[in-house]
Amino acid sequence: MIESINGQSLIGCRHYEVAKMLKDLPKGRTFTLKLTEPRKAFDMISQRSAGGKHSGSAQLGTGRGTLRLRAKGPATVEEQQLSPLQPSAFEEKAIEKVDDLLESYMGIRDTELAATMVELGKDKRNPDEFAEALDEQLGDFAFPDEFVFDVWGAIGDAKVGRY
Structure with missing residues (x-):
């Protein structure tokens, strides 16, 4: 670390x-x-304070925000709306696998980022389309090609039920 x-x-x-x-x-x-x-x-x-409450007077958000890093301009936090639809079994498994890959390659656990990556990849026809979508939406992360290919594979495996 x-x-x-x-x-x-x-x-x-x-x-x-x-x-x-x-x-x-x-x-x-x-x-x-x-x-x-x-x-x-x-x-x-x-450690967090007792009860998980913030001791200051600052207002806390929902905790469901996404940090958007931009090549030009400041980073922003966008609050995410809770979807009324639950993720499908495929999406849940794919998110779990992508989250495991995030930890393996980068040492982080981030299910929101994993869910975003699954959403970007679930309708793509090949790894090149997926890589372009990742670059467009999450380019500031500069994911290595090997990682992108492994994520593509994890999404594909989940689609066909290979867990």
């Missing part, structure tokens, strides 16, 4: 915040990463 970049602590930061900091580092310049074992990183994150 990355504990700090150039002395700036990242403890408690979300993965997308760390990714943005890394992306914003000047190309060709030396920088310093301080790494720690994953357990130690999670041990240093403070």
